Amino acid sequence: MSRAPEPWPPVETDLPQRHADAPDPGTDLPPHYAHCFGCGDQAEDGLHLRATVGEGHTILSQFTVTEAHQGAPGLAHGGLLACAFDEALGTTVGNLLRSPAVTAKLETSFLRPVPVGTTLFIDAHLDGIAGRKIYVSADGRLDAPDGPIAVRARALFVLVDLSHFVTHGRKEDLVAVAKDPSLLSHRPFEINP
Numbered sequence: 001m002s003r004a005p006e007p008w009p010p011v012e013t014d015l016p017q018r019h020a021d022a023p024d025p026g027t028d029l030p031p032h033y034a035h036c037f038g039c040g041d042q043a044e045d046g047l048h049l050r051a052t053v054g055e056g057h058t059i060l061s062q063f064t065v066t067e068a069h070q071g072a073p074g075l076a077h078g079g080l081l082a083c084a085f086d087e088a089l090g091t092t093v094g095n096l097l098r099s100p101a102v103t104a105k106l107e108t109s110f111l112r113p114v115p116v117g118t119t120l121f122i123d124a125h126l127d128g129i130a131g132r133k134i135y136v137s138a139d140g141r142l143d144a145p146d147g148p149i150a151v152r153a154r155a156l157f158v159l160v161d162l163s164h165f166v167t168h169g170r171k172e173d174l175v176a177v178a179k180d181p182s183l184l185s186h187r188p189f190e191i192n193p
C-alpha cells in the first residue's frame with residue numbers, strides 16, 4: 001500500500017469563512033452535549049476532550065488516555081483514538097462555522113503507539129469548503145503541543161439542517177434535552193445561517 005499522500009482537499013474548495021459569532025481565539029469551549037462520548041462531562045469513561053479556539057481556522061484539543069481506553073495492554077485502542085479525532089474535527093467545524101454538520105468520512109493514520117497516561121494534543125484545521133462539504137484535518141502529538149506526531153486524521157463533514165438530529169435522534173434523549181437545555185452547550189446554532 002502506497003504511503004504517497006493523496007491531494008487534500010480532494011476536490012476544489014474555497015477557504016471557509018469563520019462565522020462572525022465564532023468564539024474568539026483563546027476561548028475554552030464547553031462540552032457541546034453533556035452525554036457526548038467525546039467531550040461530555042456526564043459521559044462516564046468518555047474521552048472528556050477539552051478544546052480551545054486557536055488562531056485562524058484552528059481549534060486545539062487535548063485528552064488523556066486512561067485505562068478505560070485500552071486496546072492492547074497499556075495502549076490506546078485505535079478506534080478510540082479515531083473517536084477523539086472525530087470529536088476534535090467536529091468541534092472545529094461546529095464552532096468556527098457555527099452550523100450543524102456530521103462526519104461523512106474519517107481517515108486516520110496511526111504513526112506511533114499511544115500509551116495509557118499519555119495526553120494527546122490535537123491541532124485541527126478547517127481546510128476547505130465546497131457547497132455542503134467541509135474538509136478538515138488534524139495532527140495529534142504526544143504529551144506536548146510540539147511533541148512527536150502519533151496520529152493524523154482528515155475528514156469530510158457534511159452540513160445538515162437541525163432537523164437531521166430531530167428526525168434521527170432517540171426520542172427519550174430529545175425529550176431529556178428539551179426538559180433540560182443545559183445538557184447542550186449554551187451557544188446554540190443559527191437555524192438559517
Ligand SMILES: CCCCCCCCCC(=O)SCCNC(=O)CCNC(=O)[C@H](O)C(C)(C)COP(=O)(O)OP(=O)(O)OC[C@H]1O[C@@H](n2cnc3c(N)ncnc32)[C@H](O)[C@@H]1OP(=O)(O)O
Nearest residue numbers: 032086087090091094095102103104105131132133158160
Ligand atoms: C459544536 C458541535 C460539535 C460537534 C462535535 C461532534 C463530533 C462528532 C461528529 C459525529 O460523529 S456525527 C455522527 C457520525 N455521522 C453520521 O451519523 C452521518 C451519517 N450519514 C448521513 O446522515 C448522511 O449520509 C449525510 C448527512 C452525511 C449525507 O447525506 P445527504 O443526503 O444529506 O447528502 P448527500 O448524500 O447528497 O451528500 C452530500 C455531498 O457529500 C458527499 N458525501 C456524502 N457522504 C460521503 C462519503 N462518505 N464520502 C464522500 N463523499 C460523501 C456526497 O457525494 C455529496 O457530494 P456532492 O454535493 O458533490 O454531490
